[in-house]
Amino acid sequence: MEYFLELFFSGLTRGSIYALIALGYTMVYGIIELINFAHGEIYMIGAFVGLVVAGILTSFGFPAASIVVLASIAAIIYAAAYGYTIEKIAYRPLRGAPRLSPLISAIGMSIFLQNYVMLSQTSDFLSFPSLIPEFNFLGKYESMVGSSDFVIIVVAAVVMVALNLFIKFTRMGKAMRATAQNRKMAMLVGINVDQVISATFVIGSALAAVGGVLIASHIGQINFFIGFIAGIKAFTAAVLGGIGSVPGAMLGGLILGWTESFCTGYVSSDYEDVFAFALLVLILIFRPSGLLGKAPIQKV
Amino acid sequence: MEGLKKSILASLWFMFLTLPIMGVFVNTIDKSVTWHFDRVLYVGVAAFVLSYLWRFMLERKEKGQKAEEQASVEKVTLFSKLMSNPKVYWPALIAVAGFAVAFPKLFSMYQVNVMTSALIYVVLGLGLNIVVGLAGLLDLGFVAFYAVGAYSYALMNMYWGISFWVALPLGALLGALCGILLGFPVLRLRGDYLAIVTLGFGEIIRLVLENWGTFTHGPSGISNIARPEFFGFAKGFMAQINFMYYLMLVMVIFTIFVVNRLKNSRIGRAWQALREDEIACQAMGIDKMKTKLMAFSLGATWAGLVGVVFAAKTTFINPASFTFLESAIILSIVVLGGMGSILGVILGALVLILLPEYMRDFSEYRMLIFGATMVLVMVFRPQGLVRDVRKKIDISAVKKALGGAHE
Numbered sequence: 001m002e003y004f005l006e007l008f009f010s011g012l013t014r015g016s017i018y019a020l021i022a023l024g025y026t027m028v029y030g031i032i033e034l035i036n037f038a039h040g041e042i043y044m045i046g047a048f049v050g051l052v053v054a055g056i057l058t059s060f061g062f063p064a065a066s067i068v069v070l071a072s073i074a075a076i077i078y079a080a081a082y083g084y085t086i087e088k089i090a091y092r093p094l095r096g097a098p099r100l101s102p103l104i105s106a107i108g109m110s111i112f113l114q115n116y117v118m119l120s121q122t123s124d125f126l127s128f129p130s131l132i133p134e135f136n137f138l139g140k141y142e143s144m145v146g147s148s149d150f151v152i153i154v155v156a157a158v159v160m161v162a163l164n165l166f167i168k169f170t171r172m173g174k175a176m177r178a179t180a181q182n183r184k185m186a187m188l189v190g191i192n193v194d195q196v197i198s199a200t201f202v203i204g205s206a207l208a209a210v211g212g213v214l215i216a217s218h219i220g221q222i223n224f225f226i227g228f229i230a231g232i233k234a235f236t237a238a239v240l241g242g243i244g245s246v247p248g249a250m251l252g253g254l255i256l257g258w259t260e261s262f263c264t265g266y267v268s269s270d271y272e273d274v275f276a277f278a279l280l281v282l283i284l285i286f287r288p289s290g291l292l293g294k295a296p297i298q299k300v
Numbered sequence: 301m302e303g304l305k306k307s308i309l310a311s312l313w314f315m316f317l318t319l320p321i322m323g324v325f326v327n328t329i330d331k332s333v334t335w336h337f338d339r340v341l342y343v344g345v346a347a348f349v350l351s352y353l354w355r356f357m358l359e360r361k362e363k364g365q366k367a368e369e370q371a372s373v374e375k376v377t378l379f380s381k382l383m384s385n386p387k388v389y390w391p392a393l394i395a396v397a398g399f400a401v402a403f404p405k406l407f408s409m410y411q412v413n414v415m416t417s418a419l420i421y422v423v424l425g426l427g428l429n430i431v432v433g434l435a436g437l438l439d440l441g442f443v444a445f446y447a448v449g450a451y452s453y454a455l456m457n458m459y460w461g462i463s464f465w466v467a468l469p470l471g472a473l474l475g476a477l478c479g480i481l482l483g484f485p486v487l488r489l490r491g492d493y494l495a496i497v498t499l500g501f502g503e504i505i506r507l508v509l510e511n512w513g514t515f516t517h518g519p520s521g522i523s524n525i526a527r528p529e530f531f532g533f534a535k536g537f538m539a540q541i542n543f544m545y546y547l548m549l550v551m552v553i554f555t556i557f558v559v560n561r562l563k564n565s566r567i568g569r570a571w572q573a574l575r576e577d578e579i580a581c582q583a584m585g586i587d588k589m590k591t592k593l594m595a596f597s598l599g600a601t602w603a604g605l606v607g608v609v610f611a612a613k614t615t616f617i618n619p620a621s622f623t624f625l626e627s628a629i630i631l632s633i634v635v636l637g638g639m640g641s642i643l644g645v646i647l648g649a650l651v652l653i654l655l656p657e658y659m660r661d662f663s664e665y666r667m668l669i670f671g672a673t674m675v676l677v678m679v680f681r682p683q684g685l686v687r688d689v690r691k692k693i694d695i696s697a698v699k700k701a702l703g704g705a706h707e
Contacts, residue, residue, distance in 0.1 A: 085313070085317060093679045098683070100639065108632070108673070111674070115668040236496065271511060274504050278504065
C-alpha cells in the first residue's frame with residue numbers, strides 16, 4: 001500500500017508538470033490549430049533562465065527565499081517574451097499559408113532554439129540548485145510525498161484554477177474563447193485577433209516556464225535537450241485529453257503521469273516512454289478526438 | 301525614420317532576449333558567474349541589420365502576392381518554361397545523367413560516399429512525398445519504417461546469414477506490412493492527431509530497439525553487417541563503395557519512374573483529390589480508407605527498401621540513427637522542396653543533405669543554420685523551392701472538339 005501511494009504521488013507530480021506544459025499546446029492549438037513544436041523549447045529556456053538568475057543571485061548572496069521567487073519571475077518573464085517573439089517571427093507571417101508550412105516552421109524553430117541554447121551554454125548537464133527548501137510536514141509519510149512534490153502539486157493546482165477563472169471571467173479570456181470558436185466572426189465583432197493570439201502564446205509560455213523551473217529544481221539537473229521529451233509528452237497529454245480543451249489537458253496530464261508512474265513501478269522502468277505512447281494510440285483508436293474533446297462537425 | 305526606430309527597438313529587444321542565455325554562464329558547482337556582454341552586443345548589431353532586411357523581404361513578398369492575385373494567371377517561372385521545352389529538357393536530362401554516371405570517376409571516395417547518403421535521402425523524400433505530398437497525410441514517424449528495413453536486414457544477416465539481395469524485397473515487404481498494421485487503426489484520425497500518433501509510433505519503435513537488448517543489442521547497435529555481393533564483381537573496398545553508389549542511383553531512377561507513373565494514375569489522382577477535400581472525395585465514391593492505406597503503406601515500402609541499403613552501406617546501425625530529428629529532416633526535404641513535386645523533392649534532398657555535409661567547418665553551427673533555414677524558407681517561400689505544376693486539361697478545347705463532333 002505504501003508503495004502504491006508513493007507511485008500515486010510521484011505520478012501526480014509528473015502529471016501536474018505535464019499538464020502545465022500541455023495547457024500551452026492546447027490553448028495555441030485551440031486558437032490557430034497549430035502544433036507549436038517549439039513549446040517544449042520554451043519550457044527548457046524557462047528552466048535555463050531560472051538557473052542563470054538563481055546562479056547570479058547566489059553569487060551576490062541573496063537569501064534563499066527571495067532567490068526562489070525572483071528566479072521564477074525572471075523565468076516566467078523571459079519565457080513569455082520568447083513565446084511572443086517566436087509567434088511573431090515564425091508563425092504570424094504564415095497565416096493563411098498551407099497547413100503544413102507553420103508546422104515545418106515550428107519544427108525548424110525547435111531545432112534552432114535547441115542549438116542556440118546548446119552553443120550558448122553547454123551540451124553537458126548542468127546541476128540545478130534545489131530551490132525548494134526541505135520541510136518535514138508529514139512525519140513518517142515523508143518518503144511518499146517529498147516537500148518539492150508537494151510544492152509542485154500545489155502550485156500546479158493553483159495556476160490551473162487561476163487560468164480557468166481567467167478564461168471564464170476576464171475580457172481577454174472571453175475574447176480567447178470567441179477567437180477559438182470562430183476567428184473570422186471574432187474579428188467582425190471587433191476583437192483584435194492578433195492581440196489575442198499573442199496573449200495566448202504569452203500565457204502558454206509563462207505556464208511552461210513555471211513547469212520548467214519546478215521540475216528542474218525537483219530533478220536537480222538540466223540540459224538543452226530536456227524540452228524535446230517533455231514537449232512530446234505534454235503534447236501527448238494534450239491530445240489524450242482532447243486538444244483544444246483546457247480541462248482536457250489537465251486530465252490528460254494526470255492520466256499520463258499516473259500511467260508512467262505505475263507502469264514503471266509495477267512493470268519495467270525501461271519502457272517508460274513506450275507506455276505513454278501506447279496509451280495514446282489506444283485512446284485515440286477508441287476515442288479519436290481525445291477524452292474530453294468534441295468531434296468536429298464537418299461543414300460542407 | 302519609422303524604420304530606424306523599429307530596428308533600434310528590435311535590436312534592444314533581442315539583446316534583452318539573449319542576455320541570460322548567451323550573456324551569462326553560471327557554474328553551479330563552484331558558484332562562479334562568467335559574463336559575456338560582447339556576445340549580446342553582437343546580437344544587437346546583427347538584429348539591427350537583420351530587422352531592416354526582414355521588413356524589406358516581407359514587404360516584397362506581400363507585393364508579390366498582390367501582383368499575383370491581380371494578374372489572376374498562374375505565374376510560369378522561367379525555369380518551368382525552359383523545362384517544358386523539349387529542346388532544353390532532353391539535353392539537360394542527358395547532361396545530368398552523364399554527370400551522375402561519371403560521378404565516382406570524377407570525385408574522391410569521400411564525395412561518393414556523401415553522394416550515396418544524399419541519394420538515400422532522395423528516395424526517402426520521394427517515399428514520404430507519396431504520403432505527405434500527394435495524399436496529404438502528415439506522417440511524423442516515417443523513420444520508423446526506415447528502421448524496420450535496416451534492422452530486418454541487420455538481424456536476418458546476423459542470425460540467419462541472409463544475403464542482401466534476399467533481404468532487399470523482404471525489407472520492403474516488412475515496411476509495407478508495418479505501414480498497414482499502423483495505418484489500419486490510425487488513419488481514421490484527423491490530420492494533427494495522425495501526426496502525433498505516427499510520431500509516437502516512431503518513438504515506440506526506437507525505444508523498443510534500444511531496450512530489447514537481448515535481441516537487438518540495444519544502444520550499442522549491430523556492427524559487421526555484410527556489404528552486398530555483386531555476383532563476383534567488386535571485391536575491393538573502393539569498388540564496393542562505387543557499386544553502392546550505382547545501386548542507389550538505379551533505385552532513385554526506379555523510384556522516380558514509379559512515383560511519376562503513380563502520380564497521374566487513377567490512385568494518384570484519388571490521393572490528390574483526398575488531400576484537397578475529403579468529403580467531396582467520398583461523395584465521388586472513392587474508398588477513403590483503402591486509398592489512404594495504400595498511400596501510407598506504399599510510402600513505408602520505400603522506407604523499408606532504403607533501410608536495407610542503409611544498413612548495408614554503413615555496415616553498422618544503432619537506434620540513434622532513427623530519431624525524430626531524422627523524420628523531421630525527411631519531412632522538411634519534402635516541404636522545402638515543394639510538396640508533391642518530384643523535382644522539388646530531389647533538389648530539397650540534395651540541398652538539405654549536402655549543404656550541412658560541406659559546412660563541416662562550421663559543424664557547430666550547422667544545426668542552428670538548418671533550423672533557421674527551415675523557418676526562413678517557410679516564411680518567405682511557403683510553397684517550397686519548386687511549385688508542383690499539375691497537369692491541366694483545357695476544357696474549352698475539349699468542348700470545341702465535342703461540339704464539332706455533334707455538328
